[in-house]
Amino acid sequence: MAGAILAIDQGTTSSRAIVFGSDFQPISVGQKEFPQHFPRSGWVEHDPEDLWSTTAAVCREALERAHIPVADIAAIGITNQRETAVVWDKKTGKPVYNAIVWQDRRTADVCAKLRAAGKEKLITSKTGLILDPYFSGTKVAWILDNVEGARARAERGELAFGTVDSWLIWHLTGGGKHVTDATNASRTLLYNIHDNCWDEELCDLIGVPMSMLPEVKDCADDFGMSRADLFGRPLPILGVAGDQQAATLGQACFEPGMVKSTYGTGCFALINTGKEPVSSQNRLLTTIAYRLNGETTYALEGSIFAAGTTVQWLRDGLGIINSASDTQAMAERSSREQQIYLVPAFVGLGAPHWDADARAAIYGLTRATGPDDFARAALESVGYQTRDLIDAMQADWSAQGQTVLRVDGGMSASNWTMQFLADILGAPVDRPKVSETTALGAAWLAGSRAGAWPGQTEFSAKWLLDRRFSPEMEQGERDKLLAGWRDAVRRTRSN
Numbered sequence: 001m002a003g004a005i006l007a008i009d010q011g012t013t014s015s016r017a018i019v020f021g022s023d024f025q026p027i028s029v030g031q032k033e034f035p036q037h038f039p040r041s042g043w044v045e046h047d048p049e050d051l052w053s054t055t056a057a058v059c060r061e062a063l064e065r066a067h068i069p070v071a072d073i074a075a076i077g078i079t080n081q082r083e084t085a086v087v088w089d090k091k092t093g094k095p096v097y098n099a100i101v102w103q104d105r106r107t108a109d110v111c112a113k114l115r116a117a118g119k120e121k122l123i124t125s126k127t128g129l130i131l132d133p134y135f136s137g138t139k140v141a142w143i144l145d146n147v148e149g150a151r152a153r154a155e156r157g158e159l160a161f162g163t164v165d166s167w168l169i170w171h172l173t174g175g176g177k178h179v180t181d182a183t184n185a186s187r188t189l190l191y192n193i194h195d196n197c198w199d200e201e202l203c204d205l206i207g208v209p210m211s212m213l214p215e216v217k218d219c220a221d222d223f224g225m226s227r228a229d230l231f232g233r234p235l236p237i238l239g240v241a242g243d244q245q246a247a248t249l250g251q252a253c254f255e256p257g258m259v260k261s262t263y264g265t266g267c268f269a270l271i272n273t274g275k276e277p278v279s280s281q282n283r284l285l286t287t288i289a290y291r292l293n294g295e296t297t298y299a300l301e302g303s304i305f306a307a308g309t310t311v312q313w314l315r316d317g318l319g320i321i322n323s324a325s326d327t328q329a330m331a332e333r334s335s336r337e338q339q340i341y342l343v344p345a346f347v348g349l350g351a352p353h354w355d356a357d358a359r360a361a362i363y364g365l366t367r368a369t370g371p372d373d374f375a376r377a378a379l380e381s382v383g384y385q386t387r388d389l390i391d392a393m394q395a396d397w398s399a400q401g402q403t404v405l406r407v408d409g410g411m412s413a414s415n416w417t418m419q420f421l422a423d424i425l426g427a428p429v430d431r432p433k434v435s436e437t438t439a440l441g442a443a444w445l446a447g448s449r450a451g452a453w454p455g456q457t458e459f460s461a462k463w464l465l466d467r468r469f470s471p472e473m474e475q476g477e478r479d480k481l482l483a484g485w486r487d488a489v490r491r492t493r494s495n
């Protein structure tokens, strides 16, 4: 099948590769988990060598399982966990420290100092981001300041910084290319999203020498050729986007006002706001949705740190479920008499609260509360948090109008959760047939650049609905539940 694409999805907990046919359907998948390192409370690291070795292995696995000649692969597309920072030696390709992961909070004090120095407004106006340890810039500076000799080496031009896409491309191309795309660059705190370039003032302020930074390309662009020995022949890398932006493309959210929400470990909702960046009054992020043919399309993003991870906590922390899908029957059994609220601030609260010090809490327990009610509260917390994001989006951008939410990610498989989401939003929730929207978005970038896949209009027309969840809840009930949720969040916040 000519026109097939190898899509790499390097995520927080696993590396995946999917071969898509020219009909946009997955042909084969390879997936490998890798170790998470938690050296101290609030620190999260990955070994960069693991990111690369698992990626190379899953690519080979997917290619073998596809049972098609490698010559039929038109291109490689890459999508990745965003913000995670890798610093390596330009000569040897060896990392100088582990990758510091997006969830890592170690630079909270650096952010607090910058805030106290009155720098947040400047940073937000240029980057569209909030001054938070979530983003790459302060993580890179931490490596330079804490690994012996690293800052001097960086200043001599010997070290490279990259988000995970850059690190993978460096290795895929045999160390020849130090590149990234505009979406990944827009998550670093170092990139000016209005001028579309690295920002010297921000690099000075945060302490990252500009010689470390990769060249920034469009999302569909020439990122180099893979080494001939890796997959049997060199393959062109023609598409790159951060995973949430890739999901936005895979969901064909090309029109202003279209919004997608991805439910994996966390939840990330992006609304396409068109060619003009909308600056948020409600603590959402302004970010680059995609850059194609030199033209930038922007999005407002709401990032929530706990969605599927709350279900994992029911399994691994409380031991009340064996597998994530058990929650469906439990939530169905739970009595509405039991109105408990779980605010899943396990690593603080993300948008729109940005409260790094809040910790999770449960309210409304009685002697009759049981495991079924905990499961329901966990699933409901995902709906409530999404509602908070959508409210913020509507307040920021009046052009939005009626919301139809396109959903994807592992947790969107939960029918109960998706129905509650529609109920609490009071708006329809659409789940597509292809659940691998993140990888599909990367594949579309590469496939369209290769000329093997169609452009936006035809691709959008092929987006197929699996199921629409329509709101069934009475307005009075919704208002009552939301009032209880807001009260629970207020009591959980540290600020």
Ligand SMILES: Nc1ncnc2c1ncn2[C@@H]1O[C@H](COP(=O)(O)OP(=O)(O)O)[C@@H](O)[C@H]1O
Pocket (backbone or CB within 6 Å): 011, 012, 013, 014, 263, 264, 265, 266, 307, 308, 309, 310, 311, 312, 324, 325, 327, 328, 409, 410, 411, 413, 414
């Ligand atoms: N049927 C289900 N019901 C509830 N949660 C689910 C279900 N299936 C998967 N999940 C949750 O979805 C998450 C996995 O989604 P995935 O998109 O693979 O995440 P990631 O890419 O962040 O690793 C897990 O946290 C899991 O608990």
Ligand SMILES: O=P(O)(O)OC[C@H](O)CO
Pocket (backbone or CB within 6 Å): 010, 011, 012, 013, 080, 081, 082, 083, 102, 242, 243, 244, 264, 265, 266
């Ligand atoms: O790897 P995921 O799917 O958990 O996504 C991580 C996000 O890109 C973090 O911003």
